[in-house]
Amino acid sequence: MLDNYNLTMLTDFYEITMANGYFHSDVRDYEACFDMFFRRVPDQGGYAIMAGLEQVIEYLKNLHFTEEDIEYLRSKGIFSEEFLDYLRDFKFTCDVWAVPEGTPIFPHEPIITVTGPLIQAQFVETFILLTINHQSLVATKASRVVRAAQGRPVMEFGSRRAQGASGAIYGARAAYIGGCAGTACAIADRDYGVAALGTMAHSWVQTFDSEYEAFKEYARIYPDNAVLLIDTYNVLKSGLPNAIKVFKEMKPAKMGVRIDSGDISYLTKKTREILDANGLEDCAIVVSNSLDEWLIRDIILEGAKVNSFGVGERLITAKSEPVFGGVYKLAAIERNGVMIPKMKISENVEKITNPGFKKVYRFFDNETGKVMGDLIALHDEEAPTRDGVEIFDPNAIWKRKRLTNFTVKELMVKVFDKGECVYESPDLESIRSYCMEQIETLWSEMLRFENPQTYYVDLSKKLWNMKHELLSKYNELPADK
């Protein structure tokens, strides 16, 4: 599996120059706290879906530098031999907290927090970002597409347009977490249990002397489930009549037709009519061809008759917005047992970070089961009690809301304790079911594709005060202090 390839060096080079730099400076033994969070939901959606944690865990478990890595680094001529020796014995000993896969997540809240020796906690940045950004991107997109399909199964069909092998494989995994029913990617089935299926390409139809013969051969060889691709020549004039003839002659146990071009809405309505008129009410109609959540929504509104969707490039690359902009920022430095909160100031206000070692609470309404809001608090703050808690919008602090009668849940779980993995990853089916359940807890107003309601992610009073004290302090900072 790709997991077994040592990806320690899949890192931005600056992680290594910084590691060597820290190694040779007084800060070497500091402990640090880093957060991964993101700033916007892609496609201006109302929520994102966390995915990729299992691959991060595999990476952290395997993290080590081989002699080949060290030889390569030596060849760069800028790293000391003491540092290279340190890398040879490198062992990951940090604590890691993370939001479980399949959980709806929101901007600005930590989704992974790493605390531990500065060099280590810094080094893991690139791989954590790469992996969580990629899989959360695809899981989030899949969740939208699946929602648009209103219960009809959506298959992930995009391997050939994925951005590289891991884009295809882990993309299929992430799409499954987000609610897809399966994939076309065989290796994602073999290695990750994402059910794969597939039937025929246009080339199958073209290979035989006639379309009829091609269909008949397929139904002969696969009598249990014959899904015939009917658009190689002409759907209504050729593909469908040939398919119907074959279904009647061969009587496959399950049957379907797939349409991959033309106007899906018109063609599926016509196809359904003709199939039914021939007594083939059981024949499923599968469609593909540059679909996404908007097209699927619209053709269903138009009355298209579709039993399942195959979605390719627009899902596997999240084409409409192919970047999940997660970042990994220093939140605190510990010196002599004291956590010193740190934050990045920026010209761009939305790039200002939340300082300190933090945790996140999510409140669920006991009556409706729906989410009420998330609260980012400092790690040593106690859980709000069921008696009530007041939350407020960090950017408009006069907007306050008192929550009562809730169940509160801590969002992040401990994944590594001093470098030891203490988390048992759920299997993929469980992650997928959990994701579906959690989406049920969201308000329906958060599910709109356009301009959804913004979910509340508030700061505890203690955290808000700390942040604003730091902001004032930095504003007074003389240039050459």
Next chain:
Amino acid sequence: MLDNYNLTMLTDFYEITMANGYFHSDVRDYEACFDMFFRRVPDQGGYAIMAGLEQVIEYLKNLHFTEEDIEYLRSKGIFSEEFLDYLRDFKFTCDVWAVPEGTPIFPHEPIITVTGPLIQAQFVETFILLTINHQSLVATKASRVVRAAQGRPVMEFGSRRAQGASGAIYGARAAYIGGCAGTACAIADRDYGVAALGTMAHSWVQTFDSEYEAFKEYARIYPDNAVLLIDTYNVLKSGLPNAIKVFKEMKPAKMGVRIDSGDISYLTKKTREILDANGLEDCAIVVSNSLDEWLIRDIILEGAKVNSFGVGERLITAKSEPVFGGVYKLAAIERNGVMIPKMKISENVEKITNPGFKKVYRFFDNETGKVMGDLIALHDEEAPTRDGVEIFDPNAIWKRKRLTNFTVKELMVKVFDKGECVYESPDLESIRSYCMEQIETLWSEMLRFENPQTYYVDLSKKLWNMKHELLSKYNELPADK
């Protein structure tokens, strides 16, 4: 390396259902000819860049089914034991032609052609598409970004936003082919020789008690080349003054400042002014922050003072259009030594394919060295002689042009001969230089970002006639022939 992971099963499941189907039907021993081609240049550009061939070659060399693969396939319950035995002994014995990496390529012309036993030639579809689509996408995007920078080096900085590990690694490779000067991705350097570099993140600056101290430590540890990130707190009030102080005290051999937020145009002009006023004319200014070809073009037009660019997510994912839509289509079936041309008809006229076993010629003007046009011909047509050739637009056949005084080059080279690799892959530096040379042969009108001139890709008369005969034939095809 990722190459060593057996990716045979990185395939659409339908390649396997078709393979099993062919195996159990009369067409089993047919020979087939498939073409990979694409229909549109991403971002409506004037040309694309071929990339990824080396990874396709590695894949084809390693193509085999392991016992694990066979066990997995058996578990699906739809494949015969005879077929699984066939897979156990599977050996790739096809011929493959391909356009070398770094070559400018255009819509509708074959860029890879595979001929050989039907099952094999079909099976390799998914991986060929995935790999060439991904790397050509990024190389094409890189070529645009590098062009916008007008000679200033462009570094690929996008690993953390790449779509998975191979997205990052092969994306860095492809970006280098397209003209980038290097990458931030260390493993792409170690394994593929894409020069990696990097300096510090904001966390470096935040870790120390002051920005000044952070810069000074960096310059102490890296006296040969100190590039300081000056936007953690405030570029002009804090970062730049601290950097200047450190440069004057520490006198690094090479020095630079990096700006990663704010208005790049304004900040670099101011920064250049202040650096120069301090006698630091040699200090380079490096910028990053959501750049792409349009932004780079515009800030250069505005007079931004930039020595080099770091380009991240918008390059590594080709964000503005993250899909290179290459397809792999059956072009002919050989039976008893006779090639029977095949084509896919479609409601969408641009989806109609070019039939037959083909080759592509490119004409270069002997006076200017510039390209004159490409000609798709049948594989057994002789090379046009220098006496002259008439080409015509296949969609507007009255548009004719007589070419004389040209040098003609066959675009595709033979890569596999009956399954044996007969091609020696150039090293990455050579591919990159070749790409730059070839871009020089394009007309300047093809290089515009918006609405560039469309390059001529014409069909030989023989091929055009064959295609139109087939089209007429299919139009007469009765539904249930």
